[in-house]
Amino acid sequence: VGDIVQNQKKKEQLLGMVVGCFVLGSSGGGIIAVLMADVGLFAPLWVGAGLMVIANILSHKYMIEPAKNVVEKPIDIDIEDKFTLNEDDEDVKRPEVIDQKTLWNIVGGALLDNIGSTGLFPLCLSPLALETYYAQFEMKGEEPVMSILAYQWLSVCVALLVIPSTQMTPWFFERLGVAGVCVFGNSCTAIVTSLLLMIGTAFPATNLSFGFFVFSMYAGFPFTVFSQLTTGPMLDAIAPSDKIGFVQGLNNASMNFGMALAPWVFGLLADATSTTAAIITGICFSVAAALANAPLMRHPLMGKQAPKPPAQKRIFKGEDEEIVQKMLSGSYVDPELTLEIAKHRAMNGMPTVVPRVRPYGEEKETLGKLAKDASATFEFRRELADRILAGLASGKDDPENLEFSKEELVQFLNTVSRGDNQDQELIHQATTDLGVWMGDYLEDNGYSPHTASVLMKQMFMTAFPRLTDDGPELTEENIEEYLIRNRRVMNSYAEHKKKTSLLGIFAQNAGGYHGHGWW
Secondary structure: OOOOOOEHHHHHHHHHHHHHHHHHHHHHHHHHHHHOOOOOOOHHHHHHHHHHHHHHHHHHHHOOOOOOOOOOOOOOOOOOOOOOOOOOOOEOOOOOOOOHHHHHHHHHHHHHHHHHHHHHOOOHHHHHHHHHHHHHHHHOOOOOOOOHHHHHHHHHHHHHHHHHHHHHHHHHHHHHOHHHHHHHHHHHHHHHHHHHHHHHHHOOOOHHHHHHHHHHHHHHHHHHOHHHHHHHHHHHHOOOOOOHHHHHHHHHHHHHHHHHHHHHHHHHHHHHOOHHHHHHHHHHHHHHHHHHHHHHHHOOOOOOOOOOOOHHHOOOOOOOHHHHHHHHHOOOOOHHHHHHHHHHHHHOOOOOOOOOOOOHHHHHHHHHHHHHHHHHHHHHHHHHHHHHHHHHHHHHHOHHHOOOOHHHHHHHHHHHHHOOOOOHHHHHHHHHHHHHHHHHHHHHOOOOOOOOHHHHHHHHHHHOOOOOOOOOOOOOOOHHHHHHHHHHHHHHHHHHHHHHHHHHHHHHOHHHHHHOOOO
């Protein structure tokens, strides 16, 4: 995974899935054995051997050899597709050398976690559950609460709970960080193990207590697996490109060593003392694992990451950073460039830019420039409406050469203008900020919105007439009427701007003209 996936988020998900598949595969043999119990004790071995042969063939055929078939090449982006890269394509920035202190912190914490997990599984099942709900009844000649078949299914099916764990970890990664999820998993292991020990020893062995025991195990086990699903991503984060196999080998070694040695040692401990003492020791190892992994939460690559700005407030890879940054800051950008960026984003399913609405106080001294830039925008929007209307008209006469369909145009305008399928809270906030700007402008320029709100509304509706009659959504039926009305509004503003500019020239030179006998 470390060789074939460069995206950080996908890498963490896939590493978790690989570990999940490993744990799930480990329980597969037990499930096969239970299902084939009537066939014979050794019959399931043939099934396992066949699956190993198939796995071997598939691995040789499809497994990518690290650093052999994967060649790192710079991404060639031309002007036509420079906006097509997904906003999540953020390559992992690998270190040049391994941080040895962090490496052994992770490996040591993983080893402690795997040893502590033995207190939960298998010790809480065998001998705790087996003795409490089966063996003691069998010795008395009474009907046990748990049958051997129930014990077998309980043992092999618990590993299936790794599946929901792999689905939940990305959500927890975003909120706690990888190391935080690891510590959370260590803590959950200690808590669930303690709960099972309490139910199995402090309460009478009844059907009710057995039900609580099974429920607690199956409800808590998915959270205990978190610690095992995080070791791979943490090691990958500190691995240089030529040490990925090495660090993941250490991960597997610590896991296998703990899983192989701990059950034997805990079995000796249980025989020498008691099952309860062995399980309590496992709980202590889980607590120690949480304490050992806790410092990793401060590591910049493993702690909780700072939330990224919303997609509408980000610059996508391949975009002109200077232009998009000006748009995001609320500065004036040539309307043709603004349209091109919006078009490319919409064509590739990316959210449009939502500029910052600068407060009125920030723009108070530059209103003249804001008004000056308006002329180009008004004229461009008017000409754009003309071009689109002409294109739709030509499409009616010659549908074969239509550059765009009404459906495509409607979808584009709804995406850009209304923000369909985008963060509506962000869009609403921008609209609210614009309303505040208008209110501040009115107060600062001689109007009295607090006493003349009805008049202000009337003036506002006159300045901004309706573009649609049936709500803001554009359809193939109302798109042409929308464009005509939009063009009419832009034309009125453009013509008004020309008139006021001309009158301003006359006013500035009135004395000169009068002095030369114009009137």
